[in-house]
Amino acid sequence: MPEIPTIVGIVEGPFDLNQILAQITTPATGAACTFTGLVRGTTTRADPHQTDYLEYEAYQPMAEAKMRQITDEIRERWPTVKGVAILQRVGRLYPEAPTVAVACSAGHRDTGVFEAARYGIDRLKEIVPVWKKEVGPDGEEWIEGMYTPEPGE
Numbered sequence: 001m002p003e004i005p006t007i008v009g010i011v012e013g014p015f016d017l018n019q020i021l022a023q024i025t026t027p028a029t030g031a032a033c034t035f036t037g038l039v040r041g042t043t044t045r046a047d048p049h050q051t052d053y054l055e056y057e058a059y060q061p062m063a064e065a066k067m068r069q070i071t072d073e074i075r076e077r078w079p080t081v082k083g084v085a086i087l088q089r090v091g092r093l094y095p096e097a098p099t100v101a102v103a104c105s106a107g108h109r110d111t112g113v114f115e116a117a118r119y120g121i122d123r124l125k126e127i128v129p130v131w132k133k134e135v136g137p138d139g140e141e142w143i144e145g146m147y148t149p150e151p152g153e
Contacts, residue, residue, distance in 0.1 A: 004075075005105075007085035008067035010060045010130075015087050015101055024083025024105045031109035032083070033117040035102045041095030055133040056090040056099065063088065066128045070120055074104065077119065078112030081105070086120055088130055100124065 005024045021032055039054050071084040083105035093099055102120035104113045124130075132143045 005083035005085075006068070006071050007087065008064050008071065009087050010058045010063050011087055011089055012091050013089075015089070015098065017098075017101060017103075020085045020087065020101060020103050021105075024085050024103055026082055026105070028107050029083065029105045030107050031111070031113050032103060032105040033109075033113040035100075035117045035121045036098050037100040037121070039093050039095045039097050039099055049136055049138065051095060051134055051136045053092050053094045053135050054099070055092050055135065056088070056130060057133075058088060058090050058128075058130045063128050063130060067124070069127070070123045073123065074116045074120060078104075078106070078116045080107060080111035081113060081116045082107075084116070084120070086124060088124070088128065090130075 005026065007020065007023055017034060017036065021034065025032065039051065041051055043049050043051065067086045070086060074081055074084055081104045085101065085103040087101045089099050102117050102124065104116040104120065106113045134141050134143055
């Protein structure tokens with residue numbers, strides 16, 4: 001049985017979306033869905049403000065373990081999804097730079113690839129230990145995530 005393509009990683013440099021797509025594509029792939037998060041220079045909702053850059057940090061071993069957990073959860077919910085990639089950049093990132101990528105592939109577009117990619121980014125925000133500091137003209141602030149570890153995590 002061929003290996004199911006899975007890519008997870010905390011990366012310091014830019015990633016190539018075409019290369020990620022190539023790595024999760026198999027001969028049976030007919031559809032792929034990707035989500036890419038970018039650094040916003042201007043935030044217009046909630047608390048409108050400017051951002052000069054973001055600094056991301058992560059505890060790599062735990063972050064990548066949680067990313068693998070997400071790939072398993074995706075395949076459990078959408079068994080037709082074959083390839084899954086989840087990558088998070090760390091370091092200083094400026095507006096318009098990609099920060100995160102989630103990609104899923106399957107045989108057809110109507111078999112869960114859209115939902116799986118959305119689930120992947122939402123779940124990453126919930127459980128992957130990545131910290132973000134926002135720096136702008138008004139100062140800097142660590143942005144709180146939604147994750148609260150359960151006992152034993």
